[in-house]
Amino acid sequence: VFDVYTGDKLPEGKKSYALSFTLQDEAQTLTDKQIDAVMQKIIYNLAQTAKAEIR
Numbered sequence: 001v002f003d004v005y006t007g008d009k010l011p012e013g014k015k016s017y018a019l020s021f022t023l024q025d026e027a028q029t030l031t032d033k034q035i036d037a038v039m040q041k042i043i044y045n046l047a048q049t050a051k052a053e054i055r
Helices: 032-050
Strands: 003-005 016-018
């Protein structure tokens, strides 16, 4: 987490978190397809476990 926003642009009781991820493979360069698949899993899991939404 590198930023947390609460303010008048969000509904009351909501917070906006900015997250940073570093993805790497020591054996090869990751393709866009591989990165997209990992990011979709992260987004899905955050939605399921933390009720997070993409803004």
